[in-house]
Amino acid sequence: MGLNEAPLLFNFEVESSENFTFIPMSVRFNLDRFGLRISLQQWQLLPLEDRKLLARFPVEEDAEIEPNFDHALFEMLRTHANVEPEWFTPEEAPAWRRTDSVPEGIAHQAQLAGIAAPGVARWAELAPFKRYVLAKLSRKPEANHDFVPAMKEFGAAG
Structure with a gap:
């Protein structure tokens, strides 16, 4: 490729x-x-x-x-x-690769932003790279200014 x-x-x-x-x-x-x-x-x-x-x-x-x-x-x-x-040694099984649950950080960022976190079904439909991006944007406890725009762009905002 x-x-x-x-x-x-x-x-x-x-x-x-x-x-x-x-x-x-x-x-x-x-x-x-x-x-x-x-x-x-x-x-x-x-x-x-x-x-x-x-x-x-x-x-x-x-x-x-x-x-x-x-x-x-x-x-x-x-x-x-x-x-x-x-x-560094990459994480073997990062949370964004899982499609059976939405990572906690994403729910936390959604709560901080006053929006609904994606449900498990919607999370599973996202392309792996988009799941990675949302997980990366939600890894810190404080609000991330790119999180809501990314959620909207990916069609993941509730």
Whole structure:
């Protein structure tokens, strides 16, 4: 599977990523999948075209992992920031992969926002990448400004 023709950004991310000043969800997904961590400062040291390229890597959960994401990231960081990403062991069974229950963080974020959390059936219908995004946006106890726009964009708002 090759790169997407354009960087993968959801509508709610276009404004919040501020032209790739912040790390898009597609890049976060691949970082988590490969067990790599970079700081916002490291991300911002990369040229805009490199950031856009990283956002073009595929995010299909069942697809063969694009083998060059990690190599591209290492080379870009080495060239432009003289650093390497930090390694971590990816979670084996993250809550977003489950389709039989909605993660607690999502219910909490929905409650903070005054909206209904998606039911189990609606949660199960969401594409894995969309479930990942909602789980990522709801991992902290305080309200996330992108959560409601993402819920609406994904058709998951109650």
